[in-house]
Amino acid sequence: xxxxxxxxxxxxxxxxxxxxxxxxxxxxxxxxxxxxxxxxxxxxxxxxxxxxxxxxxxxxxxxxxxxxxxxxxxxxxxxxxxxxxxxxxxxxxxxxxxxxxxxxxxxxxxxxxxxxxxxxxxxxxxxxxxxxxxxxxxxxxxxxxxxxxxxxxxxxxxxxxxxxxxxxxxxxxxxxxxxxxxxxxxxxxxxxxxxxxxxxxxxxxxxxxxxxxxxxxxxxxxxxxxxxxxxxxxxxxxxxxxxxxxxxxxxxxxxxxxxxxxxxxxxxxxxxxxxxxxxxxxxxxxxxxxxxxxxxxxxxxxxxxxxxxxxxxxxxxxxxxxxxxxxxxxxxxxxxxxxxxxxxxxxxxxxxxxxxxxxxxxxxxxxxxxxxxxxxxxxxxxxxxxxxxxxxxxxxxxxxxxxxxxxxxxxxxxxxxxxxx
Amino acid sequence: xxxxxxxxxxxxxxxxxxxxxxxxxxxxxxxxxxxxxxxxxxxxxxxxxxxxxxxxxxxxxxxxxxxxxxxxxxxxxxxxxxxxxxxxxxxxxxxxxxxxxxxxxxxxxxxxxxxxxxxxxxxxxxxxxxxxxxxxxxxxxxxxxxxxxxxxxxxxxxxxxxxxxxxxxxxx
Numbered sequence: 328x329x330x331x332x333x334x335x336x337x338x339x340x341x342x343x344x345x346x347x348x349x350x351x352x353x354x355x356x357x358x359x360x361x362x363x364x365x366x367x368x369x370x371x372x373x374x375x376x377x378x379x380x381x382x383x384x385x386x387x388x389x390x391x392x393x394x395x396x397x398x399x400x401x402x403x404x405x406x407x408x409x410x411x412x413x414x415x416x417x418x419x420x421x422x423x424x425x426x427x428x429x430x431x432x433x434x435x436x437x438x439x440x441x442x443x444x445x446x447x448x449x450x451x452x453x454x455x456x457x458x459x460x461x462x463x464x465x466x467x468x469x470x471x472x473x474x475x476x477x478x479x480x481x482x483x484x485x486x487x488x489x490x491x492x493x494x495x496x497x498x499x500x501x502x503x504x505x506x507x508x509x510x511x512x513x514x515x516x517x518x519x520x521x522x523x524x525x526x527x528x529x530x531x532x533x534x535x536x537x538x539x540x541x542x543x544x545x546x547x548x549x550x551x552x553x554x555x556x557x558x559x560x561x562x563x564x565x566x567x568x569x570x571x572x573x574x575x576x577x578x579x580x581x582x583x584x585x586x587x588x589x590x591x592x593x594x595x596x597x598x599x600x601x602x603x604x605x606x607x608x609x610x611x612x613x614x615x616x617x618x619x620x621x622x623x624x625x626x627x628x629x630x631x632x633x634x635x636x637x638x639x640x641x642x643x644x645x646x647x648x649x650x651x652x653x654x655x656x657x658x659x660x661x662x663x664x665x666x667x668x669x670x671x672x673x674x675x676x677x678x679x680x681x682x683x684x685x686x687x688x689x690x691x692x693x694x695x696x697x698x699x700x701x702x703x704x705x706x707x708x709x710x711x712x713x714x715x716x717x718x719x720x721x722x723x724x725x726x727x728x729x730x731x732x733x734x735x736x737x738x739x740x741x742x743x744x745x746x747x748x
Numbered sequence: 749x750x751x752x753x754x755x756x757x758x759x760x761x762x763x764x765x766x767x768x769x770x771x772x773x774x775x776x777x778x779x780x781x782x783x784x785x786x787x788x789x790x791x792x793x794x795x796x797x798x799x800x801x802x803x804x805x806x807x808x809x810x811x812x813x814x815x816x817x818x819x820x821x822x823x824x825x826x827x828x829x830x831x832x833x834x835x836x837x838x839x840x841x842x843x844x845x846x847x848x849x850x851x852x853x854x855x856x857x858x859x860x861x862x863x864x865x866x867x868x869x870x871x872x873x874x875x876x877x878x879x880x881x882x883x884x885x886x887x888x889x890x891x892x893x894x895x896x897x898x899x900x901x902x903x904x905x906x907x908x909x910x911x912x913x914x915x916x917x918x919x920x
Binding site for chain 2: 351364365367368371372375376377378393394399401402405448449450452464465466467468469471472475476480482514515518519546548550603692693694711713714715716718720
């Protein structure tokens with residue numbers, strides 16, 4: 328029987344020839360990751376199990392990225408506990424504070440290869456599907472169980488085919504494809520499904536845009552989101568990983584539970600208004616409402632990659648952001664931070680009046696930076712605009728692509744970015 | 749854990765994300781009793797002190813969306829919530845709830861048949877919710893047996909302990 332890429336990966340991980348949607352399997356995981364938010368609970372739960380050593384220290388990655396540098400005495404204790412655990416267990420893939428956001432570090436450092444099963448204690452684990460891996464999030468206690476056994480149960484998901492045709496117009500990026508889909512299927516509208524991005528338009532999407540698109544599939548409720556590996560994937564992986572992998576693709580004639588077609592050419596810059604990522608309208612409509620911006624954020628695992636920094640620098644070069652706007656620029660990883668520095672991008676941001684930060688998750692959830700006062704408005708490249716996400720329940724968060732965020736910081740109100748490109 | 753729950757309903761709307769259940773500023777806490785003090789505080793101040801042990805949450809679509817923080821499920825459990833019933837439940841919260849030993853059940857149509865304060869009875873094995881206040885009832889799709897087994901053990905940690913004991917003959 329023909330299978331989708333997700334079914335093939337799960338069948339391999341379950342040691343079966345084939346699996347079908349709805350089937351409950353036990354899968355062997357290839358890689359797991361914990362970070363300093365959910366990781367400390369994992370350690371406490373792991374300590375309750377009747378084993379002393381993790382099943383395989385080579386397959387565990389630990390990242391400190393959420394409360395960095397240690398922002399409170401409790402955060403410092405959590406960091407200490409994770410450092411000590413890594414040392415005692417012989418976990419060599421340990422990324423201390425300042426190295427970057429976990430999802431980007433996993434991809435950038437060659438931990439992710441096509442066909443693998445990645446499970447991590449973060450909802451945005453799903454991002455890694457952009458490289459053709461099955462990647463999904465779990466909670467802390469379940470991770471403790473995986474630490475002991477290297478296995479997890481899954482219900483094999485039905486796969487939704489997202490057919491992408493054509494090419495994105497100027498000022499439109501992977502973020503807008505994600506927002507368009509969210510507006511259409513609504514938050515949680517694809518609960519427990521596998522999302523497979525296919526079609527002739529895929530080759531026109533950069534890897535950074537693919538990562539953003541997979542990242543935001545979580546808000547649709549997806550279990551995983553995935554792109555079949557292609558030339559762009561293999562180019563990216565060349566010289567980045569020593570891991571062996573085989574290129575797995577969906578069989579022709581594989582069964583999809585439904586198909587959603589998107590003509591990339593017809594898309595425009597979109598914005599999700601408070602307080603749900605599916606509350607989506609075109610930027611050009613929102614521009615007419617003269618919404619004043621107090622804070623603008625370029626960063627997070629949704630929009631803090633190289634493509635984002637390049638777009639922002641293009642818009643901000645030689646200009647000053649509007650008085651009264653706080654623009655935070657947070658590159659996703661240290662290597663990207665350094666690259667942006669060497670290429671002069673950070674100088675552009677600093678001269679424009681931005682605050683350039685070390686790599687971290689901070690402004691996605693006001694973890695040590697980026698909190699809002701009641702009534703304030705933030706426009707962000709992040710993925711969540713939930714009520715009170717940045718502190719005050721009266722704060723308003725708008726989600727947009729990086730060009731929209733940079734242009735809005737420049738003008739001091741929310742604008743359609745296309746006049747600034 | 750008994751497969752039948754009886755308790756008073758607290759009602760919530762659609763898209764209650766894990767940040768509303770347990771705000772991000774408390775994610776460095778690890779003591780479940782401390783977490784419980786902050787359950788739902790940004791949308792229902794004082795909630796933790798109002799809940800009686802055994803109470804139930806009835807919510808709309810997409811309950812528990814957002815971050816994977818198990819802190820959210822723990823905060824509800826240690827505040828006294830015995831089970832969550834919602835029109836639909838986001839995937840990671842769904843798993844987290846069972847993994848920490850709290851039932852979370854997607855029940856289509858539950859919102860419109862419950863008013864806050866109603867007494868409900870849930871039979872997990874029969875797949876039925878009875879509104880004891882109104883006499884109305886509604887059925888729900890059976891949960892995967894692995895989730896019921898995890899819940900029966902009290903969560904994924906005791907469940908895994910049992911598996912490890914069977915697999916490796918570890919004495920606990």
